[in-house]
Amino acid sequence: MKAIQLYYPPEWAHCYGCGYLNAQGLRIETYWHPERGESETRFTPKPHHTAIPGFVYGGLLASLVDCHSTATAAAAKAAAEGVSLEEAPLRFVTASLKVDFLKPTPLGPELRLVGRPKEVKGRKVVVETELYAEETLTVRGEAVLVQIGEGFGRSEDAPAGG
Numbered sequence: 001m002k003a004i005q006l007y008y009p010p011e012w013a014h015c016y017g018c019g020y021l022n023a024q025g026l027r028i029e030t031y032w033h034p035e036r037g038e039s040e041t042r043f044t045p046k047p048h049h050t051a052i053p054g055f056v057y058g059g060l061l062a063s064l065v066d067c068h069s070t071a072t073a074a075a076a077k078a079a080a081e082g083v084s085l086e087e088a089p090l091r092f093v094t095a096s097l098k099v100d101f102l103k104p105t106p107l108g109p110e111l112r113l114v115g116r117p118k119e120v121k122g123r124k125v126v127v128e129t130e131l132y133a134e135e136t137l138t139v140r141g142e143a144v145l146v147q148i149g150e151g152f153g154r155s156e157d158a159p160a161g162g
């Protein structure tokens with residue numbers, strides 16, 4: 001299976017969290033499981049991602065939820081429209097990001113994020129995420145992602161092709 005981010009065209013692959021062309025970035029990879037209607041990202045923080053010794057920095061956890069949600073939105077929208085990411089790469093940016101830190105996240109184990117699209121409507125997708133350290137749920141996130149066009153940040157921001 002190919003990670004959702006690997007479908008991003010090179011000009012959209014510089015994101016600090018998920019761009020495969022950002023050598024100093026996190027380069028997370030998210031996989032879509034159509035049979036479950038869920039996405040999954042796995043990431044092992046490094047020692048310098050410390051908040052308090054032994055625990056992961058919350059800003060990193062928010063970044064993981066952010067980029068995991070962006071990719072989940074692209075896959076969920078493609079699934080809803082019955083298109084493949086290969087034929088129709090869909091660009092989503094984060095409009096809103098809410099992160100609840102339920103418990104301290106231990107530094108060391110691989111983290112697992114599970115994403116579920118809660119709403120797919122027009123250009124908007126709402127994604128709920130749960131982040132687990134081993135079997136413990138430590139973070140819950142909800143993000144609103146909005147589909148953009150190729151001219152994001154310039155004058156044109158409507159999605160290409162409607």
Ligand SMILES: CCCCCCCCCCCCCC(=O)SCCNC(=O)CCNC(=O)[C@H](O)C(C)(C)COP(=O)(O)OP(=O)(O)OC[C@H]1O[C@@H](n2cnc3c(N)ncnc32)[C@H](O)[C@@H]1OP(=O)(O)O
Nearest residue numbers: 008012015070074089090091092093094095096124144146
């Ligand atoms: C697969 C290939 C992919 C290729 C590349 C992938 C790129 C990967 C990059 C990785 C990136 C990684 C992640 C990053 O770091 S992304 C970087 C951080 N994010 C940004 O810089 C985004 C800045 N914001 C904007 O540009 C605009 O505000 C956007 C484009 C987001 C919306 O402005 P626009 O004028 O276009 O929107 P609209 O008014 O028509 O609203 C549309 C819908 O959205 C709803 N809404 C809007 N805002 C909010 C809000 N705050 N809360 C809740 N809902 C909100 C709104 O109610 C409406 O819904 P509905 O009323 O119809 O139900």
